[in-house]
Amino acid sequence: MMKKFNLKYIGLFIAAAAVVSCEVEFDNPIDEAGVYTSGEADFSNYVSVGNSLTSGYADGALYLDAQLKSFPAIMAGQMELAGGGEFIQPLVNDNAGGLLAGGVQILPNRFVLAVGANGSPAPAVYTGEAPTTDITNTFTGKLNNYGVPGAKSFHLGAPGYGNIAGVATGQANPYYVRFASGGMSTVIGDAAAANPSFFTLWIGNNDILSFATSGGIGVDQTGNFDPTSYGSNDITDPNVFAGAVSQYVTALTANGAKGALVNIPDVTSIPFFTTVPFAPLSPANPDFAAQIPALNAQFGALNQAFAFLGVPERSITFSTTAASAVVIKDESLTDISAQLTQVLIGGGFPAQQAALFGQQYGQARQATEDDLLVFTSQTVIAQLNSTRFQELVGLGLDQATAGQLSVNGITFPLEDQWVLTPEEQTAISTAQTAYNSTLEALAAANDLAFVDARTALSQVANGGVSFNGGVLTSTYATGGAFSLDGVHPTPRGYALTANFIIDAINAKYDANVPKVNIGAYRSIQTSDSVN
Amino acid sequence: MNKLKALAVLLLISTMAYAGGYRVSTQSNRQLAMGHTGVAVVNSADILFFNPAGLVHLENKINFSAGGFGVFSSVSYQNSEFGTSSETDSPTGTPVYAYGTYKINEKLAVGLGIYTPFGSNVTWPTDWSGSHLVNEIELSAIFIQPTISYQLFDSVSIGGGPILAIGGVTFNRNAGQSLTDEQGNRSNVGIDDSSVTAWGWTAGLMFTPNDRFSFGFNYRSLINIESTEGTATFSNFPNSALTPANGETGFTATLPLPAEITVGLSHKFFDDKLLLAFDYNRALWSEYESLDLVFENGSTSINPRNYKDSSSWRLGAQYLATDNLTLRAGWYYDESPVQSGYFAPETPRNDSLGYTFGLSYQVNSKLAIDASFLYLRFKEVNESYDFFTDPGASAPSSFGGTYKSQALIPGIGVTYSM
Structure with a gap:
C-alpha cells in the first residue's frame, strides 16, 4: 500500500516534468508561415x-x-x-x-x-x-x-x-x-x-x-x-x-x-x-618640386604661344604651393599643332623643337575637375613613357632631352586611355x-x-x-x-x-x-x- | 595540494548558468526543490553551502549528502528585421555537490563541501549571426570549502570557512562579423584555461529564538579568477600583416565570481510537518565591468559588461507527508545582472522565474534519496549588445534580437546521516 502511494508521487513528478519540457517557442516566431511573404510574386524559382x-x-x-x-x-x-x-x-x-x-x-x-x-x-x-x-x-x-x-x-x-x-x-x-x-x-x-x-x-x-x-x-x-x-x-x-x-x-x-x-x-x-585626382602632382614630392622651375620656364614659351593663338586656357603651369593638374591630350580640342609650330618658330625656337612641341601639345591642356582620371592611370602618371622616349630618341634627340619630354602627365600629355574628358x-x-x-x-x-x-x-x-x-x-x-x-x-x-x-x-x-x-x-x- | 587540485580538475564537469550571469543555483536537491532557499533551513549537510552557521544545528554526528543535476537548456534567438534565427545546442550541464559534516560536540561542528556554483555552457551553431560575440562558451568553477560552525549563544550560531575556487574556461568566437581568411573561413579566436585557482571565504550567522523559527545570514566573498596561463588560439586569419597571425599565444583575463549576501528565514507549522522558507539574495555583480582579454601577440579584446547588482527572491515549502516521504515545492524570481544594451548571447539571461518541486524518500533511518526538478522560465526579451566594434570599423555594431530561454533541471541525490 505504502509503496503504491509513493509510486503515485513519483508518477506525478515525472508527469509534471514532461508537461514543462516543451520546446522554447517565441510569441511571434519568424519561421511561421505568413511572417515573410512573397505577395503577388512567386519566389519558388x-x-x-x-x-x-x-x-x-x-x-x-x-x-x-x-x-x-x-x-x-x-x-x-x-x-x-x-x-x-x-x-x-x-x-x-x-x-x-x-x-x-x-x-x-x-x-x-x-x-x-x-x-x-x-x-x-x-x-x-x-x-x-x-x-x-x-x-x-x-x-x-x-x-x-x-x-x-x-x-x-x-x-x-x-x-x-x-x-x-x-x-x-x-x-x-x-x-x-x-x-x-x-x-x-x-x-x-x-x-x-x-x-x-x-x-x-x-x-x-x-x-x-x-x-x-x-x-x-x-x-x-x-x-x-x-x-x-x-x-x-x-x-x-x-x-x-x-x-x-x-x-x-x-x-x-x-x-x-x-x-x-x-x-x-x-x-x-x-x-x-x-580615386585618382585630376591634380595629383604635389610639390611635396621633392623629386617633382625640384623640376617645377625648369618646367614652368619651358612651358612659359608655350603658354605665350597659346595666348598668341587665342587659346590661353590651354596654358600649362605647375604650382610650387599646391598640387597641380596633370597635362592631358584632349582629342575634342582643335588640333593646333601646325599653328603652334609656326608660332614657336616665330618665337625663335629651332624648327625641329618647334615641330616637336607643336605635335606634342597641339591638343594638350591641363586637366580640370571635370576630367576623370581612370584608376589605372596612377601607375603611369609621372612615369617615363618609354614608347614616346624611343620615338624621340629615334628622331635624334639625346637621351636626356628625350627623357625630359616623355614624362606622362607632365611633359607628355596623358593619352586618351587614361582620361575621361x-x-x-x-x-x-x-x-x-x-x-x-x-x-x-x-x-x-x-x-x-x-x-x-x-x-x-x-x-x-x-x-x-x-x-x-x-x-x-x-x-x-x-x-x-x-x-x-x-x-x-x-x-x-x-x-x-x-x-x-x-x-x-x-x-x-x-x-x-x-x-x-x-x-x-x-x-x-x-x-x-x-x- | 597538488592532489587536491588534480582531483578538482577531474571534477570540472560542465555546469550551467542559471541565476543571472553565470551563477548556478543548484547546490542541493532538497533546497532546490524549495526554490533554492536554505539560509535558514537546517535539513541536511547541504546547509554547509547555504549557511555555514547552521552546521552545528544538524542533529546527527555525521552527515553526508551528495548529488547532481542534469541541466537541459535551450536559448532561441531570432531577428525579424533580417530573418535570422538560431537555437543553442548546448551540452547537458551537470553541476554536482558533496557535503560532509562532523559534529565534534554540541557547540562545534566541522565540515567540507565541494560544489560548482558558477558555470556557463552555451553552444550556438558555429558562425551563426552572433558568432562575433560567442560561438561556444564553457565556464566552470569548482569550490572547495572547509567549514567550521560554532554555537555562540543559545540562539546564535556562527560559521564560516575559506573557499578554494578552481576555475576553467573555454571560449570561442569569431574575430568579427565578417573577417575571413582568403578562403572565406571566418577568423576565429578561442581561449582555453583549465585550472585557475583563487581563494575566497564565506561566513554565516544563524539566529534560532525557538524551535520553529530560524533566521539566517550568509556572506560569500568575491573571488577573482585570474587567468594568466591559458592558451589562445587564433585561426583562419588571412596571411596579412594587417591582422593577427594564426597560431597559439598566451593571454590574460580576469573573471569575477561576485560576492553574494543572503538573508532568510524559515518557520515550521502544523506539528512541524510544514516548513516555509524565504530567502533574499543579493549578488554583487557590479564587480563585472568588462571582460578584457589581453593577448601576448599584441591584440586585445575589450568587452564591456557593466553588470549591476541583482537580487533573487525565493520561497520554499517542505511537507512531511509520511514518515518516509517529504514533499517540497518552491518558487523564485531571479533578477538578471545584465543591463539593457549589454545583452550578450554568451550569457543570454534576462529576469527569470523558477518553479521547483521535489521529494525525499527515506529508505531507512540513515539513507534518503532526494529528487528535485526546476523549471526555469525566462520571459521573451528584445535585447542587444551594443559594444562590439568590428576590427577596422568606424562605429560599434549592435547585435540584437529576440531571445527566449528555458531550462529544465532534474536532479537526484542522497543524504546519509549517522
Missing part, C-alpha cells in the same frame, strides 16, 4: 540574369567566396523565408579566381589588399593558391544565376557566346562557356528555359562601362544598329540596347514570371573614376540616360519592379550609406562598398545591392522579404600571399 554584377564578380575575378555572396544569392537566401526555393549558381572551384582553358590560364587571379615592402597596403594579385577553374569543365542542368561577367546587353541574345571555339577570337565569353547549354545557345535562352517564377535582369552596364574604363578610346556607336560591328570598348547604340532588353523581358515573362529590372549607375559612382562623359551619360529610360519604361509596360540602382549607388558615392557598424562609401579600399578592381562591389556592397532590390520588390509586389545585415558581409580581403 528565382532566376537572375545579367553581367558581372549578377555573377558576384569582385576584385577583378570571379572567385568562390564572393560568388557565394552575389546579390542574387543573398536575395535568394532571404526569399527562402518567403517561399523561395533552391538557388544554384555556376560556382567556380576556388578562391584564387582566374580561369583556365585546357590548363592554360586565360584570366588573372583576383586582387587582395597586400602590405608591400614599404609597409603600406596596396592591391596586388593573389597568388596564395593556383587557379583551378577550367572552362572546359562545364555545367549541365538547371541553374538560377545566369550572370556572365563582361556581357553587354546584346551579348545575352547572341548565339555562340558560350562556344568555347570562340573564346580565343573574342567571339565568345569564357564565363558563359562554363554553363552554356550548347555551342549556339544564348544566355537569355538558357535563362528562360530555366522557367523562372521570378527574375532579376540587370544588363547594360558594360555597354557604357568598357568605354569608360578604357578612358573613352572606343567609339560611341549611337546610330549604328549593328552590334556585330562594335569594338569591345564602344558605347552601344540605345536602340540596340532597347531592342535586346525588351526581347529578354519578353522571354523571361513568357510564362508569367514577375521580376525586377535594375538600371545603370553613374560611372562617377565607382572608385575607378574617382567631359565630352566622353557626356557620351556615356547620354547613352546611360537612354538605357535607363528604356528600362524604366519596360518595367512599367510589363508591370515589373524597377530598381533605381543609379540613385542608390550615388548615395554611396555622395556621403555614404550608414549601416550597423559604420558608413559604406565608395572610397577606394577603405570605403567598404567597392572591391579592389574599383568597379565591382565587395560582398558588403552586394549585400547593400540585394537590400535595395529587395526594397523595390517588396514595394512592387506587396511582398515582405527581410533585408540582410550588411555589416555581416565582408568588405575587402587582406592578404600578403602575393609572392
Whole structure:
C-alpha cells in the first residue's frame, strides 16, 4: 500500500516534468508561415540574369567566396523565408579566381589588399593558391544565376557566346562557356528555359562601362544598329540596347514570371573614376618640386604661344604651393599643332623643337575637375613613357632631352586611355540616360519592379550609406562598398545591392522579404600571399 | 595540494548558468526543490553551502549528502528585421555537490563541501549571426570549502570557512562579423584555461529564538579568477600583416565570481510537518565591468559588461507527508545582472522565474534519496549588445534580437546521516 502511494508521487513528478519540457517557442516566431511573404510574386524559382554584377564578380575575378555572396544569392537566401526555393549558381572551384582553358590560364587571379615592402597596403594579385577553374569543365542542368561577367546587353541574345571555339577570337565569353547549354545557345535562352517564377535582369552596364574604363578610346556607336560591328570598348547604340532588353523581358515573362529590372549607375559612382585626382602632382614630392622651375620656364614659351593663338586656357603651369593638374591630350580640342609650330618658330625656337612641341601639345591642356582620371592611370602618371622616349630618341634627340619630354602627365600629355574628358562623359551619360529610360519604361509596360540602382549607388558615392557598424562609401579600399578592381562591389556592397532590390520588390509586389545585415558581409580581403 | 587540485580538475564537469550571469543555483536537491532557499533551513549537510552557521544545528554526528543535476537548456534567438534565427545546442550541464559534516560536540561542528556554483555552457551553431560575440562558451568553477560552525549563544550560531575556487574556461568566437581568411573561413579566436585557482571565504550567522523559527545570514566573498596561463588560439586569419597571425599565444583575463549576501528565514507549522522558507539574495555583480582579454601577440579584446547588482527572491515549502516521504515545492524570481544594451548571447539571461518541486524518500533511518526538478522560465526579451566594434570599423555594431530561454533541471541525490 505504502509503496503504491509513493509510486503515485513519483508518477506525478515525472508527469509534471514532461508537461514543462516543451520546446522554447517565441510569441511571434519568424519561421511561421505568413511572417515573410512573397505577395503577388512567386519566389519558388528565382532566376537572375545579367553581367558581372549578377555573377558576384569582385576584385577583378570571379572567385568562390564572393560568388557565394552575389546579390542574387543573398536575395535568394532571404526569399527562402518567403517561399523561395533552391538557388544554384555556376560556382567556380576556388578562391584564387582566374580561369583556365585546357590548363592554360586565360584570366588573372583576383586582387587582395597586400602590405608591400614599404609597409603600406596596396592591391596586388593573389597568388596564395593556383587557379583551378577550367572552362572546359562545364555545367549541365538547371541553374538560377545566369550572370556572365563582361556581357553587354546584346551579348545575352547572341548565339555562340558560350562556344568555347570562340573564346580565343573574342567571339565568345569564357564565363558563359562554363554553363552554356550548347555551342549556339544564348544566355537569355538558357535563362528562360530555366522557367523562372521570378527574375532579376540587370544588363547594360558594360555597354557604357568598357568605354569608360578604357578612358573613352572606343567609339560611341549611337546610330549604328549593328552590334556585330562594335569594338569591345564602344558605347552601344540605345536602340540596340532597347531592342535586346525588351526581347529578354519578353522571354523571361513568357510564362508569367514577375521580376525586377535594375538600371545603370553613374560611372562617377565607382572608385575607378574617382580615386585618382585630376591634380595629383604635389610639390611635396621633392623629386617633382625640384623640376617645377625648369618646367614652368619651358612651358612659359608655350603658354605665350597659346595666348598668341587665342587659346590661353590651354596654358600649362605647375604650382610650387599646391598640387597641380596633370597635362592631358584632349582629342575634342582643335588640333593646333601646325599653328603652334609656326608660332614657336616665330618665337625663335629651332624648327625641329618647334615641330616637336607643336605635335606634342597641339591638343594638350591641363586637366580640370571635370576630367576623370581612370584608376589605372596612377601607375603611369609621372612615369617615363618609354614608347614616346624611343620615338624621340629615334628622331635624334639625346637621351636626356628625350627623357625630359616623355614624362606622362607632365611633359607628355596623358593619352586618351587614361582620361575621361567631359565630352566622353557626356557620351556615356547620354547613352546611360537612354538605357535607363528604356528600362524604366519596360518595367512599367510589363508591370515589373524597377530598381533605381543609379540613385542608390550615388548615395554611396555622395556621403555614404550608414549601416550597423559604420558608413559604406565608395572610397577606394577603405570605403567598404567597392572591391579592389574599383568597379565591382565587395560582398558588403552586394549585400547593400540585394537590400535595395529587395526594397523595390517588396514595394512592387506587396511582398515582405527581410533585408540582410550588411555589416555581416565582408568588405575587402587582406592578404600578403602575393609572392 | 597538488592532489587536491588534480582531483578538482577531474571534477570540472560542465555546469550551467542559471541565476543571472553565470551563477548556478543548484547546490542541493532538497533546497532546490524549495526554490533554492536554505539560509535558514537546517535539513541536511547541504546547509554547509547555504549557511555555514547552521552546521552545528544538524542533529546527527555525521552527515553526508551528495548529488547532481542534469541541466537541459535551450536559448532561441531570432531577428525579424533580417530573418535570422538560431537555437543553442548546448551540452547537458551537470553541476554536482558533496557535503560532509562532523559534529565534534554540541557547540562545534566541522565540515567540507565541494560544489560548482558558477558555470556557463552555451553552444550556438558555429558562425551563426552572433558568432562575433560567442560561438561556444564553457565556464566552470569548482569550490572547495572547509567549514567550521560554532554555537555562540543559545540562539546564535556562527560559521564560516575559506573557499578554494578552481576555475576553467573555454571560449570561442569569431574575430568579427565578417573577417575571413582568403578562403572565406571566418577568423576565429578561442581561449582555453583549465585550472585557475583563487581563494575566497564565506561566513554565516544563524539566529534560532525557538524551535520553529530560524533566521539566517550568509556572506560569500568575491573571488577573482585570474587567468594568466591559458592558451589562445587564433585561426583562419588571412596571411596579412594587417591582422593577427594564426597560431597559439598566451593571454590574460580576469573573471569575477561576485560576492553574494543572503538573508532568510524559515518557520515550521502544523506539528512541524510544514516548513516555509524565504530567502533574499543579493549578488554583487557590479564587480563585472568588462571582460578584457589581453593577448601576448599584441591584440586585445575589450568587452564591456557593466553588470549591476541583482537580487533573487525565493520561497520554499517542505511537507512531511509520511514518515518516509517529504514533499517540497518552491518558487523564485531571479533578477538578471545584465543591463539593457549589454545583452550578450554568451550569457543570454534576462529576469527569470523558477518553479521547483521535489521529494525525499527515506529508505531507512540513515539513507534518503532526494529528487528535485526546476523549471526555469525566462520571459521573451528584445535585447542587444551594443559594444562590439568590428576590427577596422568606424562605429560599434549592435547585435540584437529576440531571445527566449528555458531550462529544465532534474536532479537526484542522497543524504546519509549517522
